[in-house]
Amino acid sequence: MQWFDALIQGILLGGMYAQYALGMALMFGVMRIVNVSHGDLVILLSLIGISLASSFGLGPFAVMAALVPLAVALGWILQRAVLNRVVGEDPLPSLIATFGLSLALQNLMLQIWSANSRSLPGGGIESRSIEIGGIYIGLLPVIVLLVATGLTLGLDLVLKRMRFGRALRAASADVEAAAMTGINPRSVYAMATAIAVGILGFAAVFQSLRSTVAPSDGGAQLIYAFEAVIIGGMGSVWGAFAGSMVLGIAQAIGFRIDPGFGVLSGHIVFLLVLALRPQGLFGRA
Amino acid sequence: MTEVLSTHGLVARYGDFQALYDVDVEVHEGEAVALIGANGAGKSTFLRAILGLLPVKPEMVHLDGKPIGGTPTDRMVQKGVAIVPEGRRLFTGMSVSDNLRVAIDQTSRLGRKGGWTLKRLYQLFPILEEKAKTPVQSLSGGQQQMVSIGRALLCQPRLLLCDEISLGLAPRVIREIYTALPEIRAHGTSIVVVEQDVGLAKSASDRLYCMLEGRVTLTGRSEEITREQIGEAYFGGGHAVV
Amino acid sequence: MTSISTTVDQATPPVVNVRRQTLSGVIALSLFALIIVALATMAWWAKTGTIRMVLELCCYIVAAQMWNMLAGYAGLVSVGQQAFIGVTGYAVFVLAQTFGVNPFLAIPLALVVPAIVAIPCYLLLHRLDGPYFAIGTWVVAEVFRLVASNLGWVNAGAGMSLGVMRDYSGFERNVAMSILCALMILVAIGGSYWFLRSRYGLALIAMRDNPVAASSQGVNVRRLRFMIYVAAAVGCGFAGAVYFMAQLRINPPSAFDPMWSNVAIFIVMIGGIGTIEGVVIGALIYFVADRFFGEYGASYFVVLGVMTVLVALYARTGIWGMISKYWDAPWFPIRRHLMVEKEDRS
């Protein structure tokens, strides 16, 4: 029973991680870029959300309504101003640029919001839970999981069905050939990053509802997103989703064994996947 | 005849290495021009330079008499220049129809009009309709080439650049593909074919240019140029072709 | 190829001369020797505070040079070298404090640890592509931090102190630190220079320029990358051992602090990746900036971050790259300049 509970909690936790991982999988799939400041962007958005909530007395969903468009704009600017200049064969420039960005963002946040942990008041939804057969399931984690599933489904549909999705897939298969078909790679990239960061707008609200955030937390979120993408196997949004579930379950079970072992057991599953199935659990060999 | 495309002293380099030297080529409306030459002669580089994939000065390439050298590739496509690239360069992981849809998407986004529709394309290459849902990577080489040509046609080009479309295909398939060229020209599209196969190039073109070492060494009407002239231009002075 | 020379079958080809050193190199090398001596004798001419500051700078230079060898030559971009810094730091504390080994003997002994630990790390991580490799190294460093935080015999999250150092007088400690500084710089900068000048340096640069061609020319690219990774782990370990010995305290967050990577990357990128000169320049800039602006804390790091972004966007070769474009006077010349004599054959 205890382990079944851990499994459920793990899946719910996975819903949170999926919201970080989707954007990372998208950006890597399309541009072969890993944005090191991915986690810092979540934290930045969270802190902006918290400030909005406290200054204007907004509820969590109003904050989300404000935050997601802001995140989309942020992503678009990030791509136009920085990443479009460093996309290319050599992974070093993009890595260094986003690394520097991460350093700057973290310290900028420290300056503005101080090192204190904060959280978003949720008006009670963060503590409500339902009991099913002796297992307490938090309402908020369920919402998180549902939103994550919806986002994955939506992104998958966009990629498969929409004009923009086709352009994105074309650019990720062969960017030069895509340009030869009339696609402007830079705008497609900008849209991709706008979506990737836009998803972080949702993640930021949920992250700051379910726990506290502090300027230095970004690194951890980046690592979770990264682990989920690798565990799931690069190449598809559902791979990233499934990888997030595995990571969440690994952490939840580890946490049951020993509270100090939670995050570590996620890392260990990641390293095991790397050792035994480097293409990822659901990736093509 | 009016000129669709012309290059004037076109020079292109990869880093420190100069690949094209003062190349002057012109393509008239409705005309088919062949570009021949050995490997490394600069034929593909020439196409890449036109398409904005290599940095060139604006005045080096004219489209309809206006300087457009160095315009980004996607904008060149919008201006009506499409390419069937060497090696086909299809979007792997996507179906035949999705590969074609990408081109349709872009022309409709930009409001470019033209005579090519999916239906018409399927009439030209009926096999593609049959394989519409098949992922492109599991097609045969010839079918892949048809997708690549189809994708370029759906960009509604006024000028179609074909880079070694016979490469690695069986003679029967090559014939099949080359018989589509007159049909394409019938739409008023000018064509530049880059070929290694001299016979094919001669029969498919009105005029031809032979390149060697980044320079044009021979040009003239295709039916007037002799095999000996080509041999000399192809390999450098003194060599006879077989 | 107008005249194929008849020397193809000539039994004794003319002896050729190859120039390896330049005037600028000789000057720089003399300065380098002077600096090593100055470092080694710091205890006799500098204050304890200065020695500590210089020691910190030396540790950063070593970490930066190791990152430079990894990212600038071997194409292995790591952001997790703190794993080896921390592990070796801990090894020194365990050896000296728990097992009573002489602390100065403990440093060379502890260097075995990163060498061994690096092997499984590399075997796991080398499967990851460019940017993923980088984050992978970070995960490994996090694993080390978390393990150290949970491990009872290194006192878990509370960390350890190096009480045994109290057996030595302040002067004795200063002497040790001075000599260790000199040794570190000698090994990291001198050693890298020696390596880059050797035949392996040829292979390393060839591999950086074109790994496929290098391997078809007989260079074992996979082994060379592996060797660099292990060597960089040991180098970082050396810095970690010295740094934490001077600190007298170690705990998981400080031992495995990602700050090490931040600083190393800043130094190398600003100075100029893929050159030793770049590391020296970058380290000096960092040192000066840290002295004057370090007190501004966070905003100082914002500036460092923004500068790193700008370098990645507009000046990939860093300061030394810009200098050497106009001024061909390397401080650490590694070229082999063939002296071609005008052949006086008729």
Next chain:
Amino acid sequence: MHGQQDNIPRESLLQARNVSKSFGAFRVLYDVGFDVYRGEILGILGPNGAGKTTLFNMISGDIKPSGGEIRLGDVQLKGEPPHRRCQMGIGRTYQIPQPYSGMTTFENLLVASAFGGGRSEAESYDYCAQVLRDCELIEKANMLAGSLTLLDRKRLELARALASSPKLLLLDEIAGGLTDEESKDLVKLIAQIRDRGVTIVWIEHVLNALMAVADRLLVLNFGEKIAEGEPKTVIADPEVMRVYMGIEA
């Protein structure tokens, strides 16, 4: 012709048997088998996309065959990484020159000499200077390889392959774009290399150059061997004429 006499028993240096290669559904080489005899120059002809370079890549170890086997003397090459094959005596050039652009011409050769040829550095200096002279690159010894012209890059490819002291030298289209005079000199140089005991396989489009020096020819089309043997006989083959330049005989 410097060809081998038929009455001398020929010793096979390289054997390829049933070699095939596919990339996904795309078949590049199919069931190709041939021998390269010690001391000969084997020319390989074929249109673009016939699988010639793929064949070289499999001999040098850059890619793995999908089927079949390749032997060097008595050694099965399967599983040997490229650097080992180079040390075993297989030297190659690339069709698109692959210089170490940040190193000088001289240093480019040193890498091959020290690692492929197994020489000490001091020995390499003399040897590489000699190879540079032979390949007419000595004047450019201290230039960065990245700034060489295409012609010099091709020379560098050949020089670098020679610096690794190969038993078997694989040349991938090194004559393209040379003037007539230059290509004659190249032929002379290649003959000299062969006379020093190096076995050569040469992929080339410049037919006259190949005809002047090859002992045998092998023609590929669509990944299959369509002809092999005495150059004059092979080139007169109507199938070869049709395939090679699309000229109906």
